Amino acid sequence: MLILGISLSAQLKAGDLILINGPLGAGKTVLAQGIGKGLGIDDITSPTFVISRTHKAVIPMIHVDAYRLIDTENPNLYLDDLDLDTENSVTVVEWGGAESARLSEDRLEISIDRTNEIRQVEIKAIGARWDGFAL
Numbered sequence: 424m425l426i427l428g429i430s431l432s433a434q435l436k437a438g439d440l441i442l443i444n445g446p447l448g449a450g451k452t453v454l455a456q457g458i459g460k461g462l463g464i465d466d467i468t469s470p471t472f473v474i475s476r477t478h479k480a481v482i483p484m485i486h487v488d489a490y491r492l493i494d495t496e497n498p499n500l501y502l503d504d505l506d507l508d509t510e511n512s513v514t515v516v517e518w519g520g521a522e523s524a525r526l527s528e529d530r531l532e533i534s535i536d537r538t539n540e541i542r543q544v545e546i547k548a549i550g551a552r553w554d555g556f557a558l
Contacts, residue, residue: 424450424535427544428457430558431531435462435513437482439552440527442519445535450542451517454533458515459484469517475507483512490518529553 431441441458443451452469459467464478470488478484485507507514509526516523524530529550536543548556 424453424542424544425457425460427558428454428459429461430457432458432461432513434556434558435482437511437513438509438527439513440509440523440530441513441515441533442523442530443515443517443533443535444519446537449535449537451535454535455486455515455517458513459486462513477508477512483508485509485512485514487514487516487523488518489516489520489523531556 435441435458443454445451452467456467459465459478462482462484463480464484467478467484467486470476470486471490474489475485475487478486487507507526514526516526519532524532527550529552531553532547532549534545534547536545546558
């Protein structure tokens with residue numbers, strides 16, 4: 424997952440949105456750490472309890488863990504309250520559902536499946552920004 428994140432980071436620019444979904448322990452945070460490492464950020468930890476962290480770099484990275492917002496009465500409102508600077512940063516959202524998808528029409532939606540012994544990753548490129556995307 425770390426290597427996948429590093430590879431993915433080479434194609435990222437400010438304004439990009441990446442949504443990562445999968446069960447607990449699937450590797451969402453490790454993938455985010457790889458993205459951060461590729462952007463020159465080494466101190467990525469899970470923002471589960473603070474919900475959002477901004478990491479400064481040439482291209483800043485906003486790392487959001489929306490897990491605690493999922494079952495709230497209005498997750499859209501709570502996400503808006505974070506006042507994320509998504510235009511000037513790469514934004515990575517763990518547990519990013521429909522409320523997070525509305526942050527950008529152009530995004531990568533990454534699903535991690537660990538039902539079997541082998542981790543399977545599906546990357547869905549959405550929007551014109553990602554036309555022709557390949558890893």
